[in-house]
Amino acid sequence: MSLYDLIIKNGIVCTASDVFPACIGIKDGKISSIAGNLEDHLALEIIDAEGALITPGGIDAHVHVDERLKLLGEVADTMGDATRSAVAGGTTTLVAFATQDTSLTGPKALSDSVKLTIEDYVSQKLYCDYALHLILFSVEKSSVTGKNILDVQLQNVYQDYGVTSVKVFMTYPGLQLSDYDILTVMYATRKNGFTTMIHAENGDVIKWLIEDLENKGLVQPYHHGVSRPTILEGEATNRAITLAQTMDTPILFVHVSAPEAVDVIRRGQTRGMKIFAETCPQYALLSEEDTRCHHGVSQGNEEDPDQFIGAKDICSPPLRKAACQDTIWNAMDNGTFTIVGSDHCPYLYYDKLSNASKHRAFSDTKNGEFRYIPNGMPGVGTRLPLLYSYGLLQRRLSNVTKFVEVNCTNPAKLYGLYPQKGSLLPGVSDADLVIWYPDNAKKSFASKPKVISNKLLNHKCDYTPFEGFEISNWPRYTVVKGKIVYQEGKFLDNATGTYLKRMPSEMCAPRDRWPYPELRPGYVPS
Ligand SMILES: [Zn+2]
Ligand SMILES: [Zn+2]
Numbered sequence: 276m277s278l279y280d281l282i283i284k285n286g287i288v289c290t291a292s293d294v295f296p297a298c299i300g301i302k303d304g305k306i307s308s309i310a311g312n313l314e315d316h317l318a319l320e321i322i323d324a325e326g327a328l329i330t331p332g333g334i335d336a337h338v339h340v341d342e343r344l345k346l347l348g349e350v351a352d353t354m355g356d357a358t359r360s361a362v363a364g365g366t367t368t369l370v371a372f373a374t375q376d377t378s379l380t381g382p383k384a385l386s387d388s389v390k391l392t393i394e395d396y397v398s399q400k401l402y403c404d405y406a407l408h409l410i411l412f413s414v415e416k417s418s419v420t421g422k423n424i425l426d427v428q429l430q431n432v433y434q435d436y437g438v439t440s441v442k443v444f445m446t447y448p449g450l451q452l453s454d455y456d457i458l459t460v461m462y463a464t465r466k467n468g469f470t471t472m473i474h475a476e477n478g479d480v481i482k483w484l485i486e487d488l489e490n491k492g493l494v495q496p497y498h499h500g501v502s503r504p505t506i507l508e509g510e511a512t513n514r515a516i517t518l519a520q521t522m523d524t525p526i527l528f529v530h531v532s533a534p535e536a537v538d539v540i541r542r543g544q545t546r547g548m549k550i551f552a553e554t555c556p557q558y559a560l561l562s563e564e565d566t567r568c569h570h571g572v573s574q575g576n577e578e579d580p581d582q583f584i585g586a587k588d589i590c591s592p593p594l595r596k597a598a599c600q601d602t603i604w605n606a607m608d609n610g611t612f613t614i615v616g617s618d619h620c621p622y623l624y625y626d627k628l629s630n631a632s633k634h635r636a637f638s639d640t641k642n643g644e645f646r647y648i649p650n651g652m653p654g655v656g657t658r659l660p661l662l663y664s665y666g667l668l669q670r671r672l673s674n675v676t677k678f679v680e681v682n683c684t685n686p687a688k689l690y691g692l693y694p695q696k697g698s699l700l701p702g703v704s705d706a707d708l709v710i711w712y713p714d715n716a717k718k719s720f721a722s723k724p725k726v727i728s729n730k731l732l733n734h735k736c737d738y739t740p741f742e743g744f745e746i747s748n749w750p751r752y753t754v755v756k757g758k759i760v761y762q763e764g765k766f767l768d769n770a771t772g773t774y775l776k777r778m779p780s781e782m783c784a785p786r787d788r789w790p791y792p793e794l795r796p797g798y799v800p801s
Contacts (some may be wrong), residue, residue, distance in 0.1 A: 277317060277318055277319045278300070278302070278307075278317040278318070279300040279301055279302050279307060279308075279313070279317050279318040279319070280301055280302055280303070280318065280319050280320065280757055281300075281301040281318055281319070281320045281321075281322065281706075281754075281757060281759075282298055282299070282300050282301070282313050282315065282317065282318035282320075282321050282322070283298065283299045283301070283321075283322045283324055283329060283708075283710060284298045284312075284313065284315075284321065284322070284323060284324065285298075285323050285324050285325055285326055286298075286299070286324030286326070286327055286328070286329040286710060287324075287326070287327070287328050287329065288309060288329050288699060289328050289329060289330045289675045289676065289678075289679055290331065290676070290679055290684070290698055290699055291676055291679045291680040291683070291684035291685070291698070292676060293676070294674075294675055294676060296311075297309050297310060297311060298310055298311070298312055298313040299313075299329065299699065299706075299708070300313050300317070300318065301706040301754075301757045302757070303757065304705060304706055304756035304757040304758075305702065305703075305704065305705060305706055305757065306699050306700060306701050306702070306703070306704045306705075306706050307701060307702065308701050309699065309701055322710065322752060322759075324710050324713075325713045325716065326713045326716070327710055327711045327712055327713040327714070327751065328675060328710075328711045328714070329699075329708055329709070329710050329711075330365075330675070330678070330679050330682075330683060330708065330709050330711070331367075331679060331683040331684065331696075331697055331698055331699055331704070331707060331708055331709075332365060332366060332367025332368065332403070332683065332696075332707035332708055332709055332753065332754070332755065333361075333364075333365050333366035333367060333368075333658065333659040333682045333683055333709070334366065334367070334368045334369075334370070334682070334683055334686035334687055334690075334692065334696060334697055335361060335366045335368070335369050335370070335616055335617050335619065335655050335658060335686075336369075336370040336408075336553070336614060336616050336686040336689070336690055337370070337529060337530065337553060337555070337616030337617060337618045337619070338357055338361075338369045338370065338371045338372075338616075338617065338618075338619045338655050339371065339372060339618070339619060339620040339621075339651065340352050340353060340354045340356070340357045340371050340619075340621075341353050341354075342371075342372065342373065342374055342392055342395070343374075343391060343392060343395055344374040344376060346372075346374045346410065346412075346450070347620060347649065347650075347651065348630070348631070348635070348649055349629070349630040349631040350620060350621050350622060350631050350649075350651070351621040351622060351623050351629075351631045351653075351734070351735040351736045351737075352619075352621040352653075352734050352735050352736065353396075353399055353735075354369075354371065354395075354396040354399050354401060354405060355396075355399035355400050355401055355402075356621075356734055356735045357369060357371070357619060357621075357655050357734065358401045358402040358403045358405065358770075358772050359402050359733050359734070359766070360619075360653075360655050360656035360732050360733045360734035361402065361403055361655045361656065362402045362403050362753045362755060362760045362761045362766075363656050363731070363732065363733045363750070363753070363761050363766075364655065364656035364657055364658065364659050364660055364732065364749075364750065365659040365660065365709040365711075365749075365750035365753055366403070366655060366656075366658065366659055367403045367404070367696075367707035367708075367709075367753065367754075367755050368403055368404050368405065368406070368686075368687075368692065368696050368697075368707065368775070369403065369404075369405040369406075369655070370405065370406045370407065370408055370440075370686070370690055371405055371406075371407055371408070372407065372408050372409070372410050372442065373388055373389045373392035373393075373407040373408070373409050373410070373438070374388065374392070374409075374410045374412075375388050375409060375410055375411050375412060375413065376388040376391065377412075377413050380415055382424075382427045382428060382431055383428075383431055383435075384415065384428055385409060385411075385428045385429065385431065385432040385438075386428070386431040386432045386434075386435040386436060388409070388432075389407055389409065389432055389435070389436045389438055390435070390436065392407060393407070393436070393774050396774070400770050401770060401771075401772025401773065402755065402760050402761075402766070402770045402772055403707070403755045403760070403772045404696075404705075404755075404756075404772050404773055404774070404775045405772065405774060405775065406437075406438075406690070406692065406774070406775040406776075406777050407436070407438055407774075408438070408440045408441065408442050408472060408690075409432060409438050409440070409441045409442070410441070410442050410443075410444075410450075411441045411442070411443055411452075411460060412443070412444060412449070412450040412451075412452065413452075413456075414452075414456045414459050414460065415428070417453075417455065417456055417459070419459075421459050422459045422462040422463055425459060425460065425462075425463040426462070426463045426466055426467065428463075429441075429463050429464065429466075429467040429469060430467060433467060433469075433779075436776060437691075437775070437776025437777045437778070438777065439467075439468065439469050439470060439690065439691045439777045439778065439779045439780060440469055440470035440471075440472055440527075440690055440691075440777075440780070441460065441464060441469055441470075441471060441472065442472040442473070442474065442529065443457055443460055443471070443472070443473055443474070444474045444478070445457070445473065445474060445475050445476060445477065445478055445511045445514075445515065446474060446476040446477065446478030446481055446511070446591070447474075447478060447591075448478070448482065451478040454514065454518060457473075457515070457518055458518055458521065458522055461518060461519060461522040461524040461526075462522055462524075462796070464524060465522060465523065465524040465525075465785050466796065467779070468779030468780065468783065468784065469779065469780075469783070470525070470527055470551075470689060470690060470691075470780045470782075470783045471519075471524055471525070471526045471527065471783075472526075472527045472528075472529050473515050473526055473527065473528050473529065474529055474530070474591075475508055475511035475512040475514075475515050475528055475531075475536065476503060476507050476508050476511050476591065476592055477507040477508075477510050477511045477514075480507050480510075481502055481503050481507060484501075484502040484503075485502045485646055488501060488502055489644065489646070494642075494643075494644035494645055494646070495568075495585070495645060496566045496567075496568060496583065496585030496586045496588075496589055496645050496648060497563065497566045497567045497568075497585055497645075498645050499566065499589050499591075499593055499645040499648065500563045500566060500593035500594060500595070502645070503591060503592060503593050505532070505533035505534060505535050505536075505595060505599070506533075506535055508531075508532060508533035508535065508536045508592050509533055509534075509535025509536050509538070509539060510535075512528055512531070512533075512535070512536040512539050512540060513539045515528070516539060516540075516543045516548065516550060519548070519550070520548065520790070521790060521794070523785050523786060523787060523788055523789050523795075524785060525548075525549035525550070525551070525780075525782070525783040525784070525785060525786075526549070526550055526551070527550075527551040527552065527553065527613070527689065527783075528540060528550070528551070528552045528553065529553045529616065529618070530553060530554065530555050530558070530592060530616070530618050531552045531553065531554050531558075531592075531606075531612065532554070532555075532558040532592040532593070532594075532595050532599070532603070533592065533595065533599070534599050534602040536552075537552075537602055537603075537606045537611055540552050540606075540611055541606070541611045544611065547786070547788075548786075549782070549783065549784075549785070549786060551613040551614075551689060551782065551783075552606075552611060552612050552613055552614075553612065553613065553614045553615065553616045554603055554606065554607060554612045554615060554616075555615065555616055555617055555618045555654065555658075556615065556617065556654060556657065556658050556661045556662060556665075556741075557588075557590065557594060557618075557652065557654065557740060558592075558594070558595065558599070558600070558603050559600055559603045559604055559607070559665070559666075559671075560600070560661060560665060560741070560744070561588060561594050561740060561741075562594050562595065562596060562597040562599075562600070563593065563594045563595060563596060564597065565585065565587075565588040565594060565740065566585035566586075566588045566589060566593070566594060567585055568580065568581065568582060568583065568584040568585035583633075583634070583643055584624075586624070586633040586634075586636065586643075586645075586648045587624050587633065587652065587738055587740055588652065588740050589633070589645065589648050589649075589650055589651075589652075590618065590620065590650050590651050590652050591650040604666070604671040604672075607666070607671075607672065607677075607681060608671065608672050608673055608677060612681065613681070613685050613689060613782075614681055614682075614685045614686045614689060615658065615662060615681045615682055616658070616686070617654035617655045617657070617658040618651070618652075618654060619651075619652075619653055619654045619655035620649075620650070620651025620652060620653070621651070621652075621653040621734055621735065621736040622649045622651055622652075622736070623735075623736060623737050623738075624737055624738045625737045625738065626737055633648055633649055635647070635649065636648040636649075652739075652740045653732070653734055653736040653738075653739055653740075654739075654740075654741075655734070656731070656732035656733065656734060656739075657727060657732065657739060657741050657744075658682070659682060659709070659750070660727070660746050660748065660749050660750070661727075661741065661744070661746070662678060662681075662682060663678065663711070663746075663747070663748050664745075664746040664747045664748060666678060668714070668747050668748070683697050683698070684697045684698055685697075688780070688781055688782055689780055689782050689783070690777060690780060691777035691778035691779050691780050691781070692775065692777055692778075693781065696775075705755075705756050705757075706754055706755075706756060706757040707754065707755055707756065708753075708754050709750045709752070709753055709754075710750070710751050710752040710754070711748050711749075711750060711751060712748050712749065712751045714747070714748060720751070720763075722751070722763035722764045723748070723749055723751070724746060724749045724764075725745065725746065726743055726744060726745050726746065727739060727741045727742060727743065727744045727746055728742060728743075729742060731749075731764075733766075751763055755769070755771070755772070756771060758771065
């Protein structure tokens with residue numbers, strides 16, 4: 276019997292703290308040892324990394340796939356599709372979303388919502404493991420005693436399914452929670468050690484601006500961004516920080532795009548608050564100009580411009596001015612952003628008839644007004660390669676440890692998956708890793724892509740907003756739980772992905788700092 280199933284040699288092992296040349300020995304799906312040298316005869320299979328970087332597999336903790344309640348309408352990718360695209364781009368764990376089913380009530384309401392979601396994915400071929408956040412868009416009882424109902428519901432969803440994070444919205448009609456209800460959520464998430472994820476945009480102001488723009492006839496894709504200026508993300512972020520301060524609750528802002536939001540997050544962190552934040556590659560690399568197709572800057576044939584093509588780049592928060600990109604990169608490098616997620620939300624574009632198409636903005640009597648364009652873009656397959664080329668190699672990220680930290684290790688720590696996921700710790704971590712192509716190699720590799728094209732991504736989506744982006748590297752091998760699932764552009768038949776139960780976040784313990792001691796839960800007047 277061999278000591279190892281697989282040895283990877285001649286690689287540079289990169290973690291969030293260290294970078295060093297070593298061999299990795301893998302046994303039974305786990306990292307078994309990391310050593311200066313491991314003899315070939317000890318393993319059944321050898322991979323020669325040829326001097327390339329070896330990083331932990333990416334963890335993409337912000338992925339939307341088709342789910343039973345279709346909260347975002349129909350989308351193109353199933354969980355299976357998203358995991359396939361993920362591993363092709365070096366990501367080996369996804370955290371997607373289960374939606375609260377408001378037809379269910381009582382102590383098991385949230386637990387049953389998650390159960391039904393997992394059941395939908397059981398029969399799908401999954402290329403990597405996944406976990407679920409819970410989207411909460413209504414509290415069962417909107418009163419101060421409602422917090423006790425939610426408390427029990429969260430206890431159950433953790434005990435039954437290991438869910439330890441909830442996402443709430445400060446925008447979107449039908450999903451938006453009031454400040455009052457957000458306090459209820461924060462009470463219960465704090466008590467149960469859950470991570471509270473916040474989509475921060477001022478929904479009431481956005482609603483007014485959309486109606487005003489419509490009255491002016493300004494309804495093109497570009498105006499989506501006009502209706503959601505950066506100051507509204509800054510305001511909502513600041514307000515959520517105030518709520519978190521009132522309730523002594525650590526919080527996490529997802530998909531941060533606005534410099535005003537970065538500023539208030541940074542200030543709060545400097546004051547010692549537990550504020551975490553995620554950004555996405557699209558805010559670092561795309562801009563509102565990409566949505567401007569109606570203004571003569573067609574991205575298609577100049578003779579016959581596609582007047583709707585900017586819809587491809589519609590997401591919320593929207594793409595910002597190109598001048599904002601430096602702020603995003605700097606905040607990624609200086610620790611203001613804890614993690615990078617993709618916010619993969621795959622709608623079709625060229626298929627105009629599907630319910631999962633951006634063109635559903637033309638269904639019934641609609642005329643493609645931006646209010647009806649589904650918000651979201653694909654990205655689970657491009658996140659890691661884009662960050663490698665544009666972040667690491669172009670020195671917007673100071674070093675490879677930062678690349679690993681924001682893409683692999685911090686998502687695992689923030690969402691209770693560490694150290695099983697997110698690192699390469701012998702005896703502890705799953706053998707989820709990426710072997711890149713050697714940078715500066717003398718020989719050329721026919722299988723190494725030079726530009727991003729949609730067919731590279733292996734999702735169901737029929738476009739990528741990053742089409743034509745030049746890239747300097749791409750995952751050469753993606754290994755999931757010790758098995759090669761993707762090698763030099765091809766999939767191997769080794770898909771063994773499954774649902775992951777999580778622990779409470781090790782980052783999100785509250786600090787017990789209250790504006791007044793009387794506000795502490797359980798305070799009894801003496
Ligand atoms: Zn969101
Ligand atoms: Zn999202």
